[in-house]
Amino acid sequence: PTIQAAVDVASAYDMDLGADGTYTGPGDRDIDLGGKQIIVKSENGPENCIIDCEGTELEPHRAFIFENDETPESILDGFTIINGMARQYGGAVFCKGTSPTILNCNFAQCATFGSGYGGGAVYTTGNAAPRIEKCTFTNNTTHSLGGAIYAMVSSPTIYNCTFTQNTAELHGGAIACQFSNAKISHCRITRNTAQGGAGVFIWFFAKPTIDRVLTTRN
Numbered sequence: 001p002t003i004q005a006a007v008d009v010a011s012a013y014d015m016d017l018g019a020d021g022t023y024t025g026p027g028d029r030d031i032d033l034g035g036k037q038i039i040v041k042s043e044n045g046p047e048n049c050i051i052d053c054e055g056t057e058l059e060p061h062r063a064f065i066f067e068n069d070e071t072p073e074s075i076l077d078g079f080t081i082i083n084g085m086a087r088q089y090g091g092a093v094f095c096k097g098t099s100p101t102i103l104n105c106n107f108a109q110c111a112t113f114g115s116g117y118g119g120g121a122v123y124t125t126g127n128a129a130p131r132i133e134k135c136t137f138t139n140n141t142t143h144s145l146g147g148a149i150y151a152m153v154s155s156p157t158i159y160n161c162t163f164t165q166n167t168a169e170l171h172g173g174a175i176a177c178q179f180s181n182a183k184i185s186h187c188r189i190t191r192n193t194a195q196g197g198a199g200v201f202i203w204f205f206a207k208p209t210i211d212r213v214l215t216t217r218n
Helices: 003-009
Strands: 015-018 021-023 039-042 049-052 064-066 075-077 080-082 093-096 101-103 106-108 122-125 131-133 136-138 149-152 157-159 162-164 175-178 183-185 188-190 200-203 209-211 214-216
Touching (some): 003 039
Parallel strands (some): 064 093, 093 122, 106 136, 149 175, 175 200, 183 209, 188 214
């Protein structure tokens, strides 16, 4: 009946295939893969399969939580994720000490609203090393750092992604890196806003690798 229920009964290397539609409510948000090496994939791409977290400041909800030893073979593929909300860490995705693969996903209108650490859509920490590939980030916001992604003590690979109109009230309209070795390549980063570093903000011993990134009007 829900994405979480499908994940719970899946065995290693199973594929949970999401039918077209909009998923809302308990079981279709705050989803935890529980460390399983499985594929959670939409049937017909992100335009047709939407997870609406319905998050608010009074009732915040993310889409996915990765904190149980997920590996690159723990794969999220082909969803649009909207209205994710968290007080401080990752409005749509929270990733701590894990290395999932996130492919072909659209993140829009997700936010963190507290005054601490940010990551309007995605937050990575605890030596996490996710791969984020072929994703789009649009109109995500944070009161702090990283309108779309905030990498803190982690090494995400961000490849062939597009960041547009994301906002951080402090720094890193699209991406903020702190104590991190992010790899950012073949990305398009345009029209994001922040007090400092509207595109990519590098802070406190961060040593990201940035290659073939187009930035315009940030």
